[in-house]
Each structure stands twice: as structure tokens, then as C-alpha cells.
Amino acid sequence: QTIFGVNLEAAEEIARQIRLRDIGGLIIIDFIDMKNQEHKKQLAKAMEDFMKKDRSQHTILPLSKFGLMQITRERARPEVAVDTAEVCPTCGGTGKVNATILLTDDIERDLEFIMQSRPRSPLSLRVHPYLEAFLKKGMPNKQMRWFLKYNKWVRIVPHTDYQLTEYRFYDGNDDEIRLN
Template sequence: EIARQLRLRDIGGIIIVDFIDMRKPDNRKMVYQELRNAMSNDRAKHSVLPISKFGVAQITRQRVRPEVNITTSEMCPSCNGTGKIEASILILVDIERKLTHLIEKQNQKKLRLVVHPFLEAYIKRGRLFGSLQWKWYRTLKQWVTVQGNDNYQYMEYHFFDKNDEEILVD
């Protein structure tokens, strides 16, 4: 199985195999022979050293295929690769402040808040004693519809009025 896995995964370098509790020299010799036989089918350049008195086998093997190095990452659009974004609690304080201003000062009715789906989930279901959406309803006496949009960046949000026009708030 060791030889098969080395070929299957095209593992190269120095491979150390620890055969725990292999005390008898005859057993070490027998396992060494089986390992050599199993490795004989390998087309990669390799070397199998005898099992030491500590039960450790050393195999050196050269890779056959070139290393496949596929880049599977992209730059984060929210932080531009810095790894730091504004804490979601701060963005929620900002949203709540603007929401209060829109309802109490500008007398807006039937507001719709569009946010990233992560924030949507937090606003709708994210608290122990009711959601933020319900808290806003209780304190502002008006229901605010919260909608997620996959195209929004993590900290992006917009308010819309009953005519579906965006409301700009400073």
C-alpha cells in the first residue's frame, strides 16, 4: 500500500515510514523485501534503504510529473487584499443611525434596506432576544424590509423608498 500511494500521489523527496514495534530482525527483513518488490514497478527514480533497528524505513523518490501549482485564490473585493475590514458591529451602528434619521427626520415610509447576505442573516436572525429587524420595528414603530444581494460587497448597503428609488444619506 505504501508503494501504491507514493505512485498514486506522485510523492517525491525523502519519505520516512515508521513501522512501530517491529523488533524481530527477520520481520524487518521480510517487510523490506516486500517494500522493494512493490517499489520495483515504480518508473520514478527511487531508492529503498533497509529498515533500521528502530523500525524506520527510508525511501527516496523523484517525482515523475511536474508540480501542478494552480492558483485558486483571488483578491478579496471587500478589503482589497489587506485582510482587514470594518467590524460588522460598526457598520450596523452606522445603518441604525441612518435608518433613525430617515424615519424620524425625513419621515420616510416603507423603507427597504439592501445588504450583503451575511449582514442580512445577522439583521434578520442574528441576536439572542429577537432580531435587529424586530428591534428596529419596536423602537422606530415602522417595519424595515431587509433584503440580501449577492453582488454587494460585505460592508455595502443601500436604502430604497416605497418607489424603489435609492435614498442617499450622509
């Protein structure tokens, strides 16, 4: 009797959830096994009663010998596909960015220009943390090579809000050095 009561409560909630979530297709429900044939018939009838509120076309088959109930149901509303994708700000949606080694060529070209126009000014380079790691790896690393070439230390500062290929130079007053 307890198993029958639990199955009845489950059937009512299942019918409610099917309507609420607008579940369609073939639905298989695995109820707790019941020995009493009369309880199985009552459960099938109860499920039909619970599903009467459902305006979608549906078919309910009685419990199988394994305690499974099959329901086929058409969806009431068409599926709404919500596109949550955004275009990558780094690559513009192409899926490709320039190799870091090519980016360092751009940085070195800009650094060369800055060193010719402001050889005495303190200098820092703000980059994405991945690019910072690339510039500081190895021995001698890029930062050390720049020091040996220009006899000036370029401080490399990681910024997590920068895009992977974004970089900017700053002077000793923390003002951005415009390269355009």
C-alpha cells in the first residue's frame, strides 16, 4: 500500500513536470515495482487523469511487467533556440590570432621607435599575462635582451583585462605612450 501511495504521488508530480517543462517525445517512467495488479491498473488510470489537464496530444501505455510506463507526447510550443555565443574580441570570430612570436616582432619594432624618440624616459610594457610569461621565459629572455640592446630596463607588467594580443607602453609618469 505504501509503494502504491508513493507511485501515485510521483505520477501526479511527473504529469505536472511534463506539462510545466513542455517535455515531448517518448517518455519512460520507472515506477517502484508493485505486485498487486489492481494497483498497477489504478496507477495507469490515475496517470491518465493527471494528464487530462494537458492540451498536447499524448498517449499513455499501461505499466509493463517491469514497472515501466511509456508516454508519447507532442510539444506544445516550438523549441526556442537562444544563441548565447559572442564574437571573440581578439580574433573577430575567425578563430585565428597572430602567433605570439610575430606579436613580439611588433612590440620590438615599437620599442625601437620609442627608444629612438625617448631614450632616457623610464618605460613599462603592459601585456596580457600569457604574453608576459612568453617575454620573460628562457635565458636570456626578451626583457634581458632589450636591456642589453638599449642599456635600459623595460618593466613588463601583466594585466588580466588585456586581450591576448593587446599591449601598451607607458612612461615613468604612468602615461600611455601613443605610437600613432
